[in-house]
Amino acid sequence: MLTVSNLTCARGGVPVLSGVSFEVASGDALILRGPNGIGKTTLLRTLAGLQPALVGTVDYPEDAGAYASHADGIKAALTVTENLQFWADVYEGSGSGRTLRETALEAFDLLDLHNRMGGTLSAGQKRRLGLARLAVTARKVLFLDEPTVSLDRPSVKLFADWLHDHLSNGGIAVIATHIDLGLDAPELDLTPFKAALDQGGSDEAFL
Amino acid sequence: MIALLLRDLRLAVRAGGGFGLGLAFFLIVVVLVPFGVGPETELLSRIAPGILWVASLLAALLSLDRIFALDYEDGSLALLATSPLPLEGVALMKALAHWITTGLPLTIAAPALGFLLSLAPEAYVFLLLSLLIGTPALSMIGTFGAALTVGLRRGGLLLSLLVLPLYVPTLIFGAEAVRRGADALDPTGALLLLGGITAGTFALLPFATAAVLRINLR
Numbered sequence: 001m002l003t004v005s006n007l008t009c010a011r012g013g014v015p016v017l018s019g020v021s022f023e024v025a026s027g028d029a030l031i032l033r034g035p036n037g038i039g040k041t042t043l044l045r046t047l048a049g050l051q052p053a054l055v056g057t058v059d060y061p062e063d064a065g066a067y068a069s070h071a072d073g074i075k076a077a078l079t080v081t082e083n084l085q086f087w088a089d090v091y092e093g094s095g096s097g098r099t100l101r102e103t104a105l106e107a108f109d110l111l112d113l114h115n116r117m118g119g120t121l122s123a124g125q126k127r128r129l130g131l132a133r134l135a136v137t138a139r140k141v142l143f144l145d146e147p148t149v150s151l152d153r154p155s156v157k158l159f160a161d162w163l164h165d166h167l168s169n170g171g172i173a174v175i176a177t178h179i180d181l182g183l184d185a186p187e188l189d190l191t192p193f194k195a196a197l198d199q200g201g202s203d204e205a206f207l
Numbered sequence: 208m209i210a211l212l213l214r215d216l217r218l219a220v221r222a223g224g225g226f227g228l229g230l231a232f233f234l235i236v237v238v239l240v241p242f243g244v245g246p247e248t249e250l251l252s253r254i255a256p257g258i259l260w261v262a263s264l265l266a267a268l269l270s271l272d273r274i275f276a277l278d279y280e281d282g283s284l285a286l287l288a289t290s291p292l293p294l295e296g297v298a299l300m301k302a303l304a305h306w307i308t309t310g311l312p313l314t315i316a317a318p319a320l321g322f323l324l325s326l327a328p329e330a331y332v333f334l335l336l337s338l339l340i341g342t343p344a345l346s347m348i349g350t351f352g353a354a355l356t357v358g359l360r361r362g363g364l365l366l367s368l369l370v371l372p373l374y375v376p377t378l379i380f381g382a383e384a385v386r387r388g389a390d391a392l393d394p395t396g397a398l399l400l401l402g403g404i405t406a407g408t409f410a411l412l413p414f415a416t417a418a419v420l421r422i423n424l425r
Binding site for chain 1: 209210211214217218221222278281282283285286287288289290291292424425
């Protein structure tokens with residue numbers, strides 16, 4: 001269960017969104033909509049805990065969230081398997097990393113590429129590896145920032161299928177996206193929450 | 208956290224990782240000194256402790272800006288910050304990886320270069336000891352500096368300006384220990400102070416580094 005109440009989040013010390021409130025129950029997704037620059041990325045970063053909220057609270061079970069940004073964090077000098085194994089180790093410590101890694105490779109059609117260096121992957125392949133990273137984290141609450149950028153249609157389908165499985169296992173996803181993933185999920189248009197521009201002046205001295 | 212250490216070490220030894228860069232720089236600086244100073248054995252052996260320590264300081268500085276910059280650029284720093292690893296642990300592992308790829312090779316190569324500078328025979332063991340105790344502090348302080356300048360374009364120069372003054376105590380006591388060793392005096396005091404500085408940096412700076420990273424990632 002993800003609960004966000006009366007959230008104000010800022011970019012560079014200036015509030016961009018204010019009064020954002022929503023709830024997402026286990027097994028549900030929420031799709032964020034709104035024009036470029038409205039604050040979708042800022043909201044997701046705030047939810048993921050990368051930056052503090054100016055006002056309001058974000059509540060979800062501790063150690064349940066995982067964040068995927070525009071950048072995939074792929075190391076060019078490591079192979080696909082090594083890249084994925086690293087994140088599996090970070091999130092798990094030890095144990096079932098191998099099987100988890102292999103199901104993730106399979107889910108995103110990366111098995112043929114598992115020995116390729118990260119630097120030689122195409123943009124779409126990198127993105128698929130970045131999404132496979134989410135699968136090995138085994139986290140319930142996902143914050144996804146434009147997850148389908150540079151993916152072709154079959155890959156989007158792979159991702160949508162994986163996300164569907166994730167949700168039907170009780171997961172939660174908050175997704176900023178411009179395309180239709182074929183999910184039966186409510187949409188939240190962020191335009192009404194746009195913060196008034198003159199609001200943040202007094203805060204700046206403290207940031 | 209061990210996974211992060213292993214990943215950083217693996218990245219360092221693979222192509223373009225910069226492993227050995229600091230070591231090669233250290234070798235060249237020390238080899239150049241006799242050319243500049245002239246082949247007077249007496250003078251060289253007197254300045255050898257200082258030269259070796261200053262050169263290792265500069266060599267450690269060389270690879271500092273890569274500690275966080277690469278992870279920041281490809282987004283993995285933000286992903287690490289949202290991962291279950293504490294950022295303090297990330298800072299510690301980054302410093303450790305930097306030491307293993309820079310400080311440790313310097314320490315091992317230093318005696319051979321001491322020979323080039325005709326360092327007094329009694330001083331070798333203290334050269335090794337002082338570098339072994341002192342270079343981890345260089346890596347830890349450098350990691351803190353790298354966190355301060357992460358995300359800044361051309362942060363490398365600023366990083367040097369920030370970090371070099373902080374290296375002064377380590378330099379003073381490190382070179383002093385070797386000098387005292389060469390003069391057959393008791394270097395215990397200098398070594399203890401050197402150890403104190405290293406212990407202090409490792410106790411405090413991981414927390415400072417993590418705090419700075421959190422601010423820089425906002």
